[in-house]
Amino acid sequence: MMPNSIQAAAKIPLLDIDEERNAIRRWQDHGDREALTLLLRSHARQAWSMAARWTDNPVHLEDLAAEGVIGLIRAADNFDLGQDVRFSTYAAWWVMNGVSAAAARIRSVIDVPPRAVTEMRSGRLADEDNTVITMAMQGIVALDAPVGDGTHSLLDALVSSDLTPEETAAAESLHDVQRRLIAKAMSGLNAQEAEIIRRRRLQAVPETLEDLADAMNMTRDRLRQVERRAMTRLRRFLLDNGFQRAMLN
Known part of the structure; x- marks a missing residue:
């Protein structure tokens, strides 16, 4: 039991x-x-x-x-x-x-x-986004109504953006596992597919389809085809290993 x-x-x-x-x-x-x-x-x-x-x-x-x-x-x-x-x-x-x-x-x-x-x-969200999500979860729209001098709301008193030590440790552990899973998924791609995914999906500023196609001496249609195939394989691997669909959007 x-x-x-x-x-x-x-x-x-x-x-x-x-x-x-x-x-x-x-x-x-x-x-x-x-x-x-x-x-x-x-x-x-x-x-x-x-x-x-x-x-x-x-x-x-x-x-x-x-x-x-x-x-x-x-x-x-x-x-x-x-x-x-x-x-x-x-x-x-x-x-x-x-x-x-x-x-x-x-x-x-x-x-x-x-x-x-x-x-x-x-x-990791802006204050405004935190407020919207918290209101949706609590189901009480009136929490954003101003009180007192009008500069604060009940939500200000109820919601803290500070993480507890346990939440910080859990978030760091989560990110570490995510990084390892993505690296493992990438290792299943061939060199061309992995290069395209890194430059199109994993950089802070992704390269445009046109620039990358020129750099890799490929047509845009061919690059787009390889990228779609690689992303399908990556998504399948990550979903099989615990990622939620919402996390892959």
């Missing part, structure tokens, strides 16, 4: 590295559900902890924790036993992705993309 509270999850001892890897191997190679349950129970605190960062509503907390556990299962499915990394470190991306997507669905009156919620909580 999975723990049904943060307190219960915290009482379950963590597996040591050999036990952890043995459980993952038994699950991946033989579909051993007992091994998966052992792994999930040991790391359930990770799902509950992430859920608690996204809500203080007990009605939503259990639902978000359940999404975090689903993230742990996906991490167990995809964990590479050849890598020298603990399961909890690898699973952090999957847990955050599952919980953040669920939080956007549960709390929003308006459908807010998970990427927008994550960027808001990471402090």
Whole structure:
């Protein structure tokens, strides 16, 4: 049975590295559900902890924790036993992705993309965008109504743009996993495709179709064809490895 509270999850001892890897191997190679349950129970605190960062509503907390556990299962499915990394470190991306997507669905009156919620909580949006997203999630339009001398609103008192240390660490971990996944996806392209994607998609100032076609001695139609093919392969890889569709727009 999975723990049904943060307190219960915290009482379950963590597996040591050999036990952890043995459980993952038994699950991946033989579909051993007992091994998966052992792994999930040991790391359930990770799902509950992430859920608690996204809500203080007990009605939503259990639902978000359940999404975090689903993230742990996906991490167990995809964990590479050849890598020298603990399961909890690898699973952090999957847990955050599952919980953040669920939080956007549960709390929003308006459908807010998970990427927008994550960027808001990471402090990467302008104040105006933060305000719009927060209002949509809370479903209370009147929060922007001026109070007092008219220079502040209730929203000013309720919303803080400062990140907690836990949120900062989680955001940094998320970005690190994203960078590694993109690098791995790029390694599956041939040299020409990778060069086109880097110069057209990954630079701060992308090169125009015309300039890059001239530089690579290609027609614009041929370059456009190669770019579409490469982007299709990249999107398929990233979606298979936990990216949300909204994050790939």
